[in-house]
Amino acid sequence: MSLKENLLQAKLKIALVLLVIALGYGGWEGWKYYQYLQSSQHAFDMLKDSLKSIDEEKLSAQVNFPQLSQHLAQCVAQVYPFIEQGNNQQAAISARAQAYLLERLLAKDNSRQRGTLTPEEALQQPLDILPHDFVKQLQSSLALNATGTGNPNLAFVSATLHHPQLDMDFNLIFYLQRTGSGWMLTDLANAPELVAQFRQAQLKRNEAKRLLLIKKNETTQQRMNSTLPIQSCEAAAGVISDNKTLLVRVIVMGRNATAERVNGYSLHVTILNEAGKPILDRYLDKAVPLQPGEPFKQGWTIEMTADSEIGKALLAGGKLKCMTRWQTVALNNGEVLYIREVKQIPEDFK
Template sequence: MNFPFIPKIVAFARQHTLALAAAVLVLIVFVVSFSGWRYYQYRQSSQYAYEILRDALKTGDTETIAELVDFNSLSRGLAKDLAQNYPFLKAGADQERQIGDMIQTALLKQSRTKQEPVKDEPDLKIRLKTALYALPPDFLAQLASSLSLQPPNDGTALLTAKVRHPLLDKNFLLILRMDQTPTGWRVRQLVNSPELVRQFREAQVERMTAQRQMILDKNAATEKRMKELFPLQPCSASAGLISDGSTLLVVVHVLARDIGTVSVNNMNLFTELSSATGELLLTRYLNAVQPTHPGEDFERNWTIELDGNSELGRRVLNGQPLQCKGAWKTLGLDNGEVLHISEAPAPIEEFQ
């Protein structure tokens, strides 16, 4: 098959080689320039900054993270919200600055920590007994894996991420604002800081309440076992001055019986002594080592010495007949087990 137009094209190309070469060169320069311009534009975009930040979070590149995040601005806003929800934290005239320094130190420590995911612990009791940390050990890894970019608007872009706190069993949404500055895009603010801090505080208070309830539940179970093993009879108390006329002796008489299958070797009794009208006069913890075997009775007198001329001594003397109320605090069993009623104070702050 013949193509008569091909020789004409070849002849034209030979006659205009220089012009064609110049045209091709111009086209190449245009394409390269356009690609370079597009790449330059991409380098100035929020998308590029987002991708670089995400990769830096994955690798723990602290230098790059510092270039893309304004930690001073970020920690300033967060410190203000923390001070409002945790007024006792770094309390003082310089509170917000100290909290801000604490935030930056915690983030720096995170960047230098090997990011290993924490296995979710389904057992609530184990979670409650584990010391609470503010940031999960894999905080940066979670941030990097869930970080996403929202379309920019007027030099501002939003980054969102989800972080799970294993001990609190909660997911927290982070919304970060990234601004276009003369030196490039930088993360400068945690937009939902007030809501985020409030949610964290609520979860922490819920945890503290559960910790106290766990103690109360354990005490209730222990008290039940004590009653089933070593029931205490109502105690009695009497008081009187000895011959010197100033020393007041208060005698507390206690009866109990071992109705269980194990001996009780030692005991600690909490007693409250009140006046005949019900006014509380004094409380005491009374200890004894008196092995009591199954089926045996326990009987003991404890003597409390007071100054009969003191205000308390006079109140005790004038308050007779005394009323006594007792409860086992601790029982040491022959099998090595110790039954103990723990103190259950108001919820204790884990962040001081």
């Protein structure tokens, strides 16, 4: 065999070896890619892609929304028993949760429209269940833990949402499960803890709103007192000639201590017996203008049945006393000062 033929055979052998290596490597890479397509990692990557464009159809195939919202509804019904009360409470909450989640997924981030709010202004805003930018936060914080469950058919997907209105981070842990139709996000694993955590934060926010309202009322009360300082309050009660009707007379004296006209006002009066025990509460108002510096002496007559429980208490009360506080004061510049009612703020979401 000539040298030329030997070289040709050697080249053929090398080419054959390279082909075998290439085929082997290609097969290995193909197998790896096939394994990737079957893995939780691939499902996780596809989920993140769907969240980028908010593909509703793809998300419905990747997330078991009915199962997830059903478990969430069970937790909400336990922590918020007053929401959607009735025989179909959990079904109603589940439907409400699915509709809300879809609405928020499709909504655009409106953070720029909100502007910068002071802490007091922020407290007055309606409480959102989810942060306004929660989709963006999901996209940036989603993480996969494929080995933490110890089950090849189950993985954890976690995310962290910061709720600016509650100033709190919420850690979400989802189950990513291999099903007959492929990998799906099937449940919110820590739903009970999240719902309980949310309500505690909400109650804390409600208390802050209540304290803020009390503070505002105190400031408003001081301003009304300085505008119309009350000098005295007198009360007396008596039965008229029919022996059935009781009249309570209340007289309040004071003055307009400002350089601005007052167009009207109302005050809260408490009538007490001689021992100081409260008997009767009333709101009394007048629409008579008071000029700057003008003194006033205003009287009101309250009529009631003499043999009523309150009527009897007034007649047996001895020398009556009265306490007053301003409820509203209408200024000539159009501003109306008033005391807001302080009560338990509802916890449910309207």
